[in-house]
Amino acid sequence: MRKLFGGLAFVCVLATAWLLALHAQEAELGKAAPDFSLEDMDGKPRSLSEFKDKFVVLEWVNHGCPFVKKHYDSGNMQALQKDMKDKGAVWLSICSSAEGKQGHFSGEEWEKLNQEKGTNADAVLLDPDGAVGKSYGAKTTPHMFVIHPNGTLIYKGAMDDKPSTDRADIKSAQNFVRLAMDQSLAGRNVRYPLTRPYGCSVKYK
């Protein structure tokens, strides 16, 4: 009987450890952003750790989504990418659309698409099994993350404060990514480090 309880207790400890381990993978604000390795559109593996000591912006993307179209067709996303890169950041667009779902493209198709959209991203990374998206808790396209040069996550959330598909809203919107980066560069605390993202659901498998 005692053996049985001992065994049960052991299983409980294991289960708890497993749950904690699962939780630890989640990208948490103010903690080290989880490292990852994903293929870019040329099939080359790229990892977050390549960009140590730099600001890194992660953008979850699906070009079929009307919220993503709002920011690309207006040039808003490309302008933000350029601005962030001018300020020293690396910009990684991540696509977690599963094969057969909206927004999933082959490397070749991505190359064409990037030209068409005029993206200024440093790389597009493909996450068709969704593991990296889920480890970051990416819910929507777009869903934006900013990582400090010291490796901690300093922003997680929406592109801006106007949840809509309407391009006309961009002009009066407060862009949270730009704000987070500018405040961090100025050595200040990020005023809105965590916001509720808006957009289409990420098309996980």
Next chain:
Amino acid sequence: MGSRGLASAAVLFGLASLGSAEGRSHVAAALLSEAESVQPGRPVRLGVRLAMEEGWHVYWENPGDSGLPTEVLWKAPEGFRAGPVIRPAPEIFGEPPVVNYGHDGTVLLVSEMSVPSRIRADGVTVAARVEWLECRDVCLPGRADLSIRLPVRPRMPAPSPENAEIFRSALSNAPVPPDGWEISAERSGGGLAIFFRPAGKKRARVRGAYFFSRAPGSTDPSARQRFSLGGKGYALACPFFEGTGHVGRADGVLVLYGAGGRREASLSIDVPVSP
């Protein structure tokens, strides 16, 4: 007679100039009136009906992890005033990490419009702009500009034979005030605990519950809510959305499930949350 019939059909069934910004819309929108005419001083109920194609859904006032709330903007002559939109209790769509609150099938979003006690014209036109996001595996923004013209009559309006049943059914499915229930809420760990039990003569056997918070970003749609029966009656633990430390009120729809997971009641609640 033929032309008169046509005119009255147009009056009662304001057709949509509908469309999504791109591609064909999968939601048909129409503006309906519960009554055939308007009497000065007597409120009238109007409803926006959204009929969705199989597999498509639109969103509740809190869309959940993604999506956009369905919004109705009324435009009526001076002196008319639209009350809050009465929506059906939402359904759950998707799975973690993206869980949504919305509606599929056909829904009627009802507003009670107050009517001034003096109207000079012999008819009034009420318009509504409806904006939604429709999703299946993909999403499209949708919008419709609807309008309806109703004759003004001095007598009590007759219910519209086509629409009265649609309104009755929609209103009987809308969340109800929690009469006969004792409800309280407190902050508990990283979330909200809602306690509820039948009061007085009320009897109920609840097998499960779910709380749809009206405010986006308060409770976490992707987190599992835990239902239990304890000393204080029934309890439902609802984890907060990431980054939310406290909410002042538990404002939303508490859905109660009976045997076999059937929805027994949808209670519209708004209680303070003790810290």
